[in-house]
Amino acid sequence: MGPVILLDKSTLQCLSQEEIHFLFKHYYIAIAPILIIEILADLKKNTRDNTLSKKEVTILSKKLLSRDSQINAHYMSLCIRSLLGIDVPMTAQIVLVGGKEVQTRDGGRGIFFNEPVERRSLINWQGGKICALWIQI
Structure with missing residues (x-):
């Protein structure tokens, strides 16, 4: 896992599959929630029977997911946490919310x-499983 990088949709569209693999090899990808919304917006594009827009969503989602990527918390939840006095790290790391503390068998936490x-x-979009509900949103 290398340094964290944040991609936008235009970068994702421009990079070939080979370039994406190279990027994942050297960087840890932070996925902004807005990027997922932008990809979802492709389903609203006016195309005949939506096959082209579904194909674009499938291609972009295949480029995006890897074990070396993580979806960052939405900025609004981070703002609310900060206003409530909860420390929000500003150290160029991916922030996750909603974790549960667990104890291991050997007593670790x-x-x-x-x-x-x-x-x-x-993951569903990668496999072409695009629900009609997503298209209506």
Whole structure:
């Protein structure tokens, strides 16, 4: 895992699959929630029977997900946490929220995070499983 990099949709569209693999090899990708919304917006594009827009969503989601990527917390939840006095790190790291503290068998402690809904959606989109509800949003 290398330094964290934040990509926007235009960068994702411009990079080839080979360049994406190179990027993932050298960087840890921070996925902003707005990027997922921008990809979802492709479904609203006016194309005949939406096949082109579905194909674009599938291509972008395949480029985006890897084990070397993580979806960052939404900025609004971070703002609210900060206003409530909860420390929000400003150290160029990916911020995750909603973790549960767990204890290991040997007495160690850690934090467990469930898979975010956004990540599950991206996985579905990779396989071409795009629900009609997403198109209506």
